[in-house]
Each structure stands twice: as structure tokens, then as C-alpha cells.
Amino acid sequence: MEVLEAIHTRRSVRKYQDKPISDELIKELLGAAMVAPTAGNQQAWHYIVVDDHEKLAGVKEYSEYAGMAANAPLGIIICGDLSLEKYPGYWVQDCSAATQNLLLAVRAKGLGAVWTGVHPIESRIKGFSENFNLPENVVPLSFVIIGWPAQEQKYKDRYKEERVHKNTW
Numbered sequence: 001m002e003v004l005e006a007i008h009t010r011r012s013v014r015k016y017q018d019k020p021i022s023d024e025l026i027k028e029l030l031g032a033a034m035v036a037p038t039a040g041n042q043q044a045w046h047y048i049v050v051d052d053h054e055k056l057a058g059v060k061e062y063s064e065y066a067g068m069a070a071n072a073p074l075g076i077i078i079c080g081d082l083s084l085e086k087y088p089g090y091w092v093q094d095c096s097a098a099t100q101n102l103l104l105a106v107r108a109k110g111l112g113a114v115w116t117g118v119h120p121i122e123s124r125i126k127g128f129s130e131n132f133n134l135p136e137n138v139v140p141l142s143f144v145i146i147g148w149p150a151q152e153q154k155y156k157d158r159y160k161e162e163r164v165h166k167n168t169w
């Protein structure tokens, strides 16, 4: 799939088939996430691959809009490691770029996913940190829920001419 096609046809997928995702494919997805641009190439991140059904089902207890994880074969928590930062504060952008790369790789592979937000909601950060034993210097940014799609996707152009400014506001 061409990169522009993946960008334009990606949509959040919240319903999944009862079908596993191979380790090989998971590694490919992680490889796409880890090649994202980062400030000074700091790559101050960690990825937690979650395929344990009980853990996936438990996420709704502390992340109210991530309940679909209970019916997904896979979730990936993308975390910033503050102790690895060379340029403090950029971890949010770095991990966001990784999250988007992951979503596009998912789309290119025919999978479906939804980005569920963690940082900066304190209760979600606490929930993920406690349930996945994160060290103090590690902050979860996003939890991407992934599976083989069990829903139709609707693609719509969102280009808005009025949001584009040339040379000045």
C-alpha cells in the first residue's frame, strides 16, 4: 500500500475479529514505530506488548474509553522514558510520532487499531503504571488497541481550506 493511501484510509477501528496476530507481524509494527523521528534522535521510549486477555479486559477499569481492548487480541502501550531524554520535554512529540507510525503500519498490513489516550490524564497514567509495573521514570503516552478489523471503515476527506494560512495568519 502506498503511504498516502495508508494515511488517507486510516480510521479508528474498535471492533476486532477473534483472531491472533503473529509475533512476526507484531515485530514489524514495532519496527515501524521505532523508526519515527525523535528530538535529537533520542528514542527515549519503551513499548509494552500486551496479549494477555485478563490484562486487556482490565484496562477499562482505569481508562474509560478503552473498553474495546477486552475484545482485542493485542494492545501496545507506548511509553516515554524520561531518564533517556537528551532534550527534556520532547518525549510527548516523540511518542506521538511513534504512535502515528504504528497506526499507519497497522493500516498497511490490513489490521485495524485505535489510539487511546493516556498521558496527560493522571488517573490513566496511574492505572497503566500500576498494572504494568512501570518504573517511576517511565510515563505511558498512548495505548494502541489492535486487531483484525470486524467493521467497515468510512473514509472522508477532512481538508479545510479555511485552516490554511499563507505567509501570515
Ligand SMILES: Cc1cc2nc3c(=O)[nH]c(=O)nc-3n(C[C@H](O)[C@H](O)[C@H](O)COP(=O)(O)O)c2cc1C
Residues within 6 Å of the ligand: 010, 011, 012, 013, 014, 065, 066, 114, 115, 116, 117, 118
Ligand atoms: C490523543 C488521542 C486520544 C484518543 N483517545 C481515544 C480513546 O480513549 N478512545 C477512543 O475510542 N478513541 C480515542 N482516540 C481516537 C479518536 O477518537 C479518533 O482518532 C478521532 O475520532 C478521529 O477518527 P479516526 O481516527 O477514525 O480518523 C484518540 C485519539 C487521539 C489522537
